[in-house]
Amino acid sequence: MPLKALQIPTADGPADAFAAFPDQGGRHPGVLMYMDGFGIRPVLREMARELAGHGYYVLVPHVFHRHGPAPVIELPEHIGEADRIALVARLMPLIGAHTDERVLSDADAYLGFLSGRPEVAPGPVAVTGYCFGGLLAMRTASAHPGQVAAVAGFHGPVGGAGPEGLHGLLAGITAEVHLGHAESDLTPEALGELNQALRAAGVDHTSEIYPGTVHGFTMSDTDAFDPAALQRHWDRLLPLLGRTLARS
Numbered sequence: 662m663p664l665k666a667l668q669i670p671t672a673d674g675p676a677d678a679f680a681a682f683p684d685q686g687g688r689h690p691g692v693l694m695y696m697d698g699f700g701i702r703p704v705l706r707e708m709a710r711e712l713a714g715h716g717y718y719v720l721v722p723h724v725f726h727r728h729g730p731a732p733v734i735e736l737p738e739h740i741g742e743a744d745r746i747a748l749v750a751r752l753m754p755l756i757g758a759h760t761d762e763r764v765l766s767d768a769d770a771y772l773g774f775l776s777g778r779p780e781v782a783p784g785p786v787a788v789t790g791y792c793f794g795g796l797l798a799m800r801t802a803s804a805h806p807g808q809v810a811a812v813a814g815f816h817g818p819v820g821g822a823g824p825e826g827l828h829g830l831l832a833g834i835t836a837e838v839h840l841g842h843a844e845s846d847l848t849p850e851a852l853g854e855l856n857q858a859l860r861a862a863g864v865d866h867t868s869e870i871y872p873g874t875v876h877g878f879t880m881s882d883t884d885a886f887d888p889a890a891l892q893r894h895w896d897r898l899l900p901l902l903g904r905t906l907a908r909s
Contacts, residue, residue: 662713664706669722671770673763676726678771679706681713682780689718690906691775691786693801695794696724697880698752699740701731704882715899717906718781722771724797725755727763740883756793761800768801772808784907785810788836789898791879792816795840803833811905812836813898816843816876820855827855831862837905838866839897841890845875867897 663684668675679701683689692712696705701723709719723731734751737744775781788809790798795817802812812834819840820827838859842852852870859866871878871893877885879894 662710664710667720667774669770669774671726672766673727676722676724676767676770677730678720678722679709680718680720680778680780681706681709682718683713683716688780688782689713689716690784690902691778691781692717692719692902692906693771693775693786693788693798694719694721695788695790695797695801696721697790697792697794697877698756699736699748699792699880699883700725700733702736702882704880707881708879711895712898715902717787717902718775718778720771720775722767724759724767724794727758728755738882740880742884745877745883764797764800765804768797768804772801772805776808782907785905787811787813787902787906789813790815790817792877793818795819799830799834799838802836802838803830806833806835809836811838811901813839813841813901815841815879815894816846816874818846820847820851820858827858828862831858831864834862834864836865837901838864838868839901840866840868841894841897842868842870843874843876843878843885844870844872 667678713719725733788798788801795814802809871890874890875885878887878890
């Protein structure tokens with residue numbers, strides 16, 4: 662699948678990004694894919710190309726664009742547990758600086774960019790995200806109920822804001838939702854509370870713990886990677902997109 666480097670105009674300057682899309686031409690349903698905390702790197706390009714191969718135009722923005730072009734920090738080819746601790750310590754200030762105001766401003770820009778691409782079919786889009794990108798995906802869906810038909814988050818801190826924060830997050834969502842949680846991130850009791858909040862908000866959803874997983878299980882360049890869980894992620898994501906996004 663072709664990859665194309667892009668610049669997306671935002672309120673705070675251009676955000677570098679890339680898109681993956683089918684090579685046969687035509688117009689394809691749009692998917693906004695939010696990176697995990699480690700940022701844009703080869704594994705995300707591989708995942709975007711995999712998704713594009715199923716007939717989607719996949720846009721992956723550099724969320725930390727206010728701090729410079731990707732990569733903001735250099736990453737090893739493989740992120741081991743010792744690397745993770747040091748890298749997370751450097752990345753947390755960037756994540757903390759990505760306020761709700763910035764999230765929503767950027768989401769407007771990303772979705773506006775998608776809707777204006779000649780390769781993207783008219784109609785609603787999907788949003789997916791990994792790690793804190795899963796939370797960004799949910800916030801984007803909440804702010805754009807008429808434009809986002811499906812949202813998926815994997816090993817994301819969706820329930821981390823507590824009941825009040827969760828209520829605000831879910832209030833505007835009309836999209837169908839899938840959340841795939843790491844076993845190390847969420848207890849069964851916390852999953853029950855999250856799912857009760859989703860039901861109370863009237864959100865059409867599936868939300869489950871992927872057995873035996875730790876945070877980051879989709880990312881093949883980390884020690885957290887779980888091939889079976891990555892496949893489970895595709896087995897949930899692809900049918901979700903297939904039933905919610907219209908094809909031209």
